[in-house]
Amino acid sequence: xxxxxGYAALNSKTPLAPYSFERRKVGENDVLIEILxxxxxxxxxxxxxxxxxxAMFPMVPGHEIVGRVAQVGGSVxxxxxxxxxxxxxxxxxxxxxxxxxxxxxxxxxxxxxxTYNSVEKDLxxxxxxxxxxxxxxxxxxxxxxxxxxxxxxxxxLLCAGITTYxxxxxxxxSKGQQVAVVGLGGLGHMAVKFAxxxxxxxxxxSTSASKKExxxxxxxxxxxxxxxxxxxxxxxxxxxxILDAVSAPHDVDAYLNLLALDGTLxxxxxxxxxxxxxxxxxxxxxxxxxxxxxxxxxETQEMLDYCAEKNITSDVExxxxxxxxxxxxxxxxxxxxxxxxxxxxxx
Numbered sequence: 246x247x248x249x250x251g252y253a254a255l256n257s258k259t260p261l262a263p264y265s266f267e268r269r270k271v272g273e274n275d276v277l278i279e280i281l282x283x284x285x286x287x288x289x290x291x292x293x294x295x296x297x298x299x300a301m302f303p304m305v306p307g308h309e310i311v312g313r314v315a316q317v318g319g320s321v322x323x324x325x326x327x328x329x330x331x332x333x334x335x336x337x338x339x340x341x342x343x344x345x346x347x348x349x350x351x352x353x354x355x356x357x358x359x360t361y362n363s364v365e366k367d368l369x370x371x372x373x374x375x376x377x378x379x380x381x382x383x384x385x386x387x388x389x390x391x392x393x394x395x396x397x398x399x400x401x402l403l404c405a406g407i408t409t410y411x412x413x414x415x416x417x418x419s420k421g422q423q424v425a426v427v428g429l430g431g432l433g434h435m436a437v438k439f440a441x442x443x444x445x446x447x448x449x450x451s452t453s454a455s456k457k458e459x460x461x462x463x464x465x466x467x468x469x470x471x472x473x474x475x476x477x478x479x480x481x482x483x484x485x486x487i488l489d490a491v492s493a494p495h496d497v498d499a500y501l502n503l504l505a506l507d508g509t510l511x512x513x514x515x516x517x518x519x520x521x522x523x524x525x526x527x528x529x530x531x532x533x534x535x536x537x538x539x540x541x542x543x544e545t546q547e548m549l550d551y552c553a554e555k556n557i558t559s560d561v562e563x564x565x566x567x568x569x570x571x572x573x574x575x576x577x578x579x580x581x582x583x584x585x586x587x588x589x590x591x592x
Contacts, residue, residue, distance in 0.1 A: 246270060247277075250592055251377030252566055253303040257295035260570040264303060266373055268381050276324050276387050277316035278332065283375035284309025284400040284559075285585035287431060287492045288515065290573050292362050296517045301362055307375025308334045308360040309403040311396050312589075321384045329390040331549070333403035334539050336360050336372065336382045348543040376569070378592055388546055391553035398558035401431060401584040402549060404539065405559060409436035409488060410548040412511045412537035413443060416486050420444030425480075425487040426465070427500060429456045431559075432490035432513055434583040437463045438557050440488075448480070450487075450500070459582065463560075477503060482530065490514045501526035501534065509533040559584045565591035 246267040253264035271277045289306040291297050310332040314324050324330060338345050339355025350357065358365055361374030374380075390399055409432055418424055424445040426436045433449070440447045441464035448467040449460035457468040469476050477499070484503050487510040497520040501510055512535070522534065540548065552558065560583045564572050572585045 247379070247381070249373070249377050249379055251305045251373065252569060252592070253305045253373075253376075254293040255303050257293065257300060257302070261293065261306075261376070264305065266303075266305065268373070268379065271316050271318050271381055273318040273320040274383050274385070275318045275381050276314055276321060276330060276384050278310070278312040278330050278380050278382065278387070279315045280310055280312040280375055280378055280380060280589045282311050282397045282400040282563075283307040283377075283587045283589055284404065284561075285564075285569070285572055285576065285587065286401075286404050287576065288404075290576065291492075291515065291517065293573075297515075299362075301371060304362050305373035305376050306361055307377070307587075308332070309400045309405070309586075310360070310375035310380060311390055311400045311403070312380075315379070317384070323384050323389070324387060329392055329396070331388040331390045331399070331403050332360060332375065332380060332382050332386070333388065333407065333545055334360055336386050337366060339366075349541040351539045351541055376566070376587065378589060386542060388542070388549055390549065393553050394556070394558050397563050397586045397588070398561050399549075399552070400586050401435070401559035401561065402552055403545070405431045405435045405584060406552065407540040407545045407548050408432055408513050408537070409490070410439050410551070411540035411544055412488060412513065413439050413486075414544070415537065416509060416511070418443045418445050418486060422446070422485045423448070423483055423505070425450055425484045425500075425503065427451075427487060427489040428491035428514065429453075429460055429583070430490060430579065431581075431584040433488075434459075434463055434560055436488045436490055436513075437465050441465070442555050442557060448484070453579070482506075484508055486511065488513060492516055494518045494520075496520070497534075498522050498526050501532055504530065504532045506530050507532070509535055512536040561586045563588050567591065
């Protein structure tokens with residue numbers, strides 16, 4: 246076993262604090278990554294505070310991981326020492342179900358091993374995430390990272406990036422389509438960048454008037470402040486696709502009437518409370534309400550390659566490890582543009 250340093254939550258009520266734990270030794274098919282940057286996802290807060298239930302403590306969060314390969318197992322063929330590499334939201338899957346064989350491991354019907362707050366395939370060994378100095382992962386679940394892009398801005402692509410890229414690809418967003426993004430945060434700002442790069446006409450829907458300038462700088466063509474009582478009057482039935490990236494409780498039903506015939510609203514944010522939906526918001530225009538969860542390894546690699554080609558990265562604020570608890574509080578207030586990333590040399 247290898248001694249590893251990190252930050253952990255010991256229970257749902259206490260702040261994250263320094264924590265030492267053990268990772269497995271590098272096996273034949275494993276890659277040891279020295280973690281350089283770890284992104285801070287809104288789901289880290291949900292998990293640490295046990296807002297979704299099922300939290301396992303002690304918990305070392307973090308699933309937006311980039312670093313440098315420090316060691317490889319004897320059978321590893323895709324990586325060598327010194328390579329840049331990334332790890333996202335999961336680190337293994339059953340590999341045998343239909344979805345795994347299709348390359349959409351995120352929908353594994355067997356056992357999806359999440360990067361943290363999960364257990365390995367033995368169903369008893371806990372997993373610990375990227376708020377740490379190193380991680381050992383099977384090479385089949387490690388991503389290649391291009392040296393063309395700044396690493397700190399690549400880290401959030403491993404969750405915020407693929408979470409928005411995947412539905413835009415699945416619903417075949419292309420030139421001439423009308424796309425709306427609800428919420429301009431860690432997920433939303435990536436959705437804008439991707440949708441614009443794919444040729445769509447993009448509208449940002451936000452409660453915050455202060456986000457307008459940023460939305461337009463990110464490439465959005467239009468901005469609508471949703472707290473304005475007349476905000477939706479001129480955009481009823483306009484959008485082919487709406488990507489809802491809000492993780493706080495909000496009125497999802499209000500956005501369904503903005504969809505065109507056969508339009509789809511895709512949930513990628515994860516509020517802790519259910520949202521009521523009126524059938525009449527869906528039925529008369531054959532609208533759909535759907536959801537999407539990250540992407541498989543193949544699609545995540547495709548997304549990283551796409552970002553390197555298009556020069557797309559996340560807008561980040563780099564923080565020290567010791568500032569993680571205040572970063573959580575700031576994130577809940579929307580006080581970040583648009584993703585916190587921990588510089589792991591400060592651990």
